[in-house]
Amino acid sequence: MNNLHAHAFNVSRQDRERLNGHQGQVIWFTGLSGSGKSTLANALEAALFGQGKHTFILDGDHVRQGLNRDLGFSEADRAENIRRVAEVARLMADAGLIVITAFISPFRREREMARQLAPDRFCEVYVDAPLALCETRDPKGLYKKARSGQLLNMTGIQSPYEIPENPDIVVRTDRQSVEEGVRMLLEWLVSR
Amino acid sequence: MNNLHAHAFNVSRQDRERLNGHQGQVIWFTGLSGSGKSTLANALEAALFGQGKHTFILDGDHVRQGLNRDLGFSEADRAENIRRVAEVARLMADAGLIVITAFISPFRREREMARQLAPDRFCEVYVDAPLALCETRDPKGLYKKARSGQLLNMTGIQSPYEIPENPDIVVRTDRQSVEEGVRMLLEWLVSR
Numbered sequence A, B: 001m002n003n004l005h006a007h008a009f010n011v012s013r014q015d016r017e018r019l020n021g022h023q024g025q026v027i028w029f030t031g032l033s034g035s036g037k038s039t040l041a042n043a044l045e046a047a048l049f050g051q052g053k054h055t056f057i058l059d060g061d062h063v064r065q066g067l068n069r070d071l072g073f074s075e076a077d078r079a080e081n082i083r084r085v086a087e088v089a090r091l092m093a094d095a096g097l098i099v100i101t102a103f104i105s106p107f108r109r110e111r112e113m114a115r116q117l118a119p120d121r122f123c124e125v126y127v128d129a130p131l132a133l134c135e136t137r138d139p140k141g142l143y144k145k146a147r148s149g150q151l152l153n154m155t156g157i158q159s160p161y162e163i164p165e166n167p168d169i170v171v172r173t174d175r176q177s178v179e180e181g182v183r184m185l186l187e188w189l190v191s192r
Helices: A013-020 A037-050 A060-064 A075-094 A108-117 A131-137 A142-147 A178-190 B013-020 B037-050 B060-064 B075-094 B108-117 B131-137 B142-147 B178-190
Strands: A025-030 A055-059 A098-102 A122-128 A169-172 B025-030 B055-059 B098-102 B122-128 B169-172
Touching: A025 A037, A025 A075, A025 A108, A037 A055, A037 A098, A037 A122, A037 A178, A055 A060, A055 A075, A055 B075, A060 A075, A075 A098, A075 A108, A075 B055, A075 B075, A108 A122, A122 A178, A169 A178, B025 B037, B025 B075, B025 B108, B025 B178, B037 B055, B037 B098, B037 B122, B037 B178, B055 B060, B055 B075, B060 B075, B075 B098, B075 B108, B108 B122, B122 B178, B169 B178
Parallel strands: A025 A098, A025 A122, A055 A098, A122 A169, B025 B098, B025 B122, B055 B098, B122 B169
Antiparallel strands: none
16 A cells, blocks of 8 residues: 555646647737736636636736735846746646736747747737827826836836737727627637 | 726636536645655546546646746745745636645645635645655655755755644545545545
């Protein structure tokens, strides 16, 4: 009885995909604050759930209070924030989930790092809207704080946003409805 | 078209549970190196998968190469390793998965922290075997390294293991078979 047989059977990624009826995926939303990432993420998740798919949204609300509560908003901490999110997204995709991340993620090298963790099941979605429009929406009041000097390092104001050079999908939220954006995303998923 | 409606619909924990046919859970294995955590974790996962349940194993192999690659083996880093695992386990349980963690997790305060993140769906499993037996098994050769001074901070040798005072389940791997352990765990899950 003392001979434990290690790893006699492992549940594989293929097993999970068969059980779920779909692949694990990372749908990586990037864009300015106020561009519509969370709105699209929620609408996409609702649509996928309606199809019986297994999903999860990772956003700032989820991780800043928990996993990444030790991190601030310095350049190094923002990079570490995104690194950990990318690693958790990969683990969740390994677990069979369609993971939707909604972070500004302004730097190309970080998004590329995230893609490289799950290169065969990664969709970079550029949620595109002009800064002026995002600033009008200002859903969290962050632009107002940045303009008044209460907030430093705000992407689009004091800190750059590097536009994706080759995203898998672009949603222009100044011109397209949420429904149109969701339709494009669902089509991409079906094509996989 | 510029008025994005934020969070019009969110997929709730209850929705996910209905889709999966079971609750999300954190099954937290603790015990010495060589006590049989990984063996039990794999056997439990295989049994649950056979029932059509959605599972994932988090262990050192998963996180030390990825999420926690920035961490070493100092006391502070080992604590941070467990903290992040607990946070990821909570997120995965929120996503509807039965998450099985297999870490030595030697300190009561860390295991209590993990429980408090998901108190209503947490099972602490003490995988119990005498140190002498674990040292005979020595699946990773760590005891040998510790005894020869190549490895410091080895739990059970230079670093303490705090025995769980009130675990939900104890599996005595020196006396019980893997099958018996798995049966106890499945019974606990059914009772939830």
